Amino acid sequence: MAHEADVEGATSFDVSKEVLERGGEWPGHHWSTPALLRLVKTEALEPPRRDPRRRIMRVTTALARLGERGIPADAVVRTCLGPALVRQIIIEAASIWVLTNDGRLPRGAFAEMEAWMDLFDSDPALTGVDRSSLPEVVSATITGDVARRAREWLRDASMAHVLSWRLDGYLKTDVEESDIMLPAGVGATLWVSDRFTETYLDKWSRESLEWELVFLHEPVETAGRVGLAVELLRERPVTMQQIVDALSRRLSGAVGDDPVAHGLRTEEIIHAIVGMIRDGQQSAAQEMAARAVRQAPENGYLCNVLAFCLIPVNSDASHQVLDRLIGTRDARVRATVAMNRATLYIAEKNASMARAIVAEVPNNGWQVWCWAPDSLDGEPRLLATSFAEWRTLANAVIDGLNVQDAG
Secondary structure: OOOOOOHHHHHHOOHHHHHHOOOOOOOOOOOOHHHHHHHHHHHHOOOOOOOHHHHHHHHHHHHHHHHHOOOOHHHHHHHHOHHHHHHHHHHHHHHHHHHHHOOOOOOOOOHHHHHHHHHHHHOHHHOOOOOOOHHHHHHHHOOOHHHHHHHHHHHHEOHHHHHOOOOOOOOEOOOOHHHOOEOOEHHHHHHHHHHHHOOOHHHOOHHHHHHHHHHHHOHHHHHHHHOOOHHHHOOOOOOHHHHHHHHHHHHOOOOOOOOOEOOEOHHHHHHHHHHHHHOOOHHHHHHHHHHHHHHOOOOHHHHHHHHHHHOOOOHHHHHHHHHOOOOOOOHHHHHHHHHHHHHHHHHOOOHHHHHHHHOOOOOOOOEEEEEOHHHOOOOOOEEEEEHHHHHHHHHHHHHHHHHHHHO
């Protein structure tokens, strides 16, 4: 019979508290599994600058305690944290690279990142990219040679060099398949990571929610398949209602970032589409966006990207996609919908409607990809900017349309 999780324990569970309650205490045998895994996730994804020796010792100690409980260190770092670690390194390296190119930071200021800088210098994906624009640099490199090289390094480098983000002269190690996952496979491994490092089930993958359902129904059998003690898995209680609620929100498209097309998640699809547009492959970008929306029609981010791709070629179709998103609950999706609608009205030279919709765009620093407002009269130009800066540019163009109307 399935174990019924304690409702109070499930609703009050907060993995952050598990770590905070330990303070500066050294991770030990008495730590809970959620506390150990959350410490590894938090500290492994932080740039190794502040007290790097203490950081790596804390993480490796926590990994050793997890290994004693049947959770392999390689599975935690390379499989569960690997994709996030690669993205984090690329974003951190890109930030430094942009600052050094701008002359705002001397080259070599962060010695541990210098080998990553060299990768950026030689990545052909950055040819023709605005080297002062962090969004453009990240978008180019996250699907280019830098990302490919980072994934190779993650697979081959010793654990110490992975945790220290060391690329130059890193020690290679042989990692077996059995080291990077639990006996039940990658999906089960990610489930264990999700349930012990993410308080809110909306942050879990869909497959993790499915594993949790099976565990609630058959706890002993599921623990045996995964290769962990059932008592360990019960350290984090979850109720059936929590899972059903999370799946309901997932189905409505309100939350979640599961793989959509070709194993890519929403953010990765957007980066790929931006790269195609930047390379002049507008049709391919539109096709990829349309395919992603067919797979996830409730995903507001992907619908926005499709509408964005359609702006220069089919304004009616773009309007139709955006109209379905009006009133969405997600603030960023709502802001991007307003920006794209205003862009359409600017392209159509409808100054009054454009002005009204621009007012709905938040005046904040959120970064966004857009069509430059002053380029809509000819060949639209891709631009990375903030909503606040876009508003200024859009209003200037709208002022010009009003002058033309008055003339």
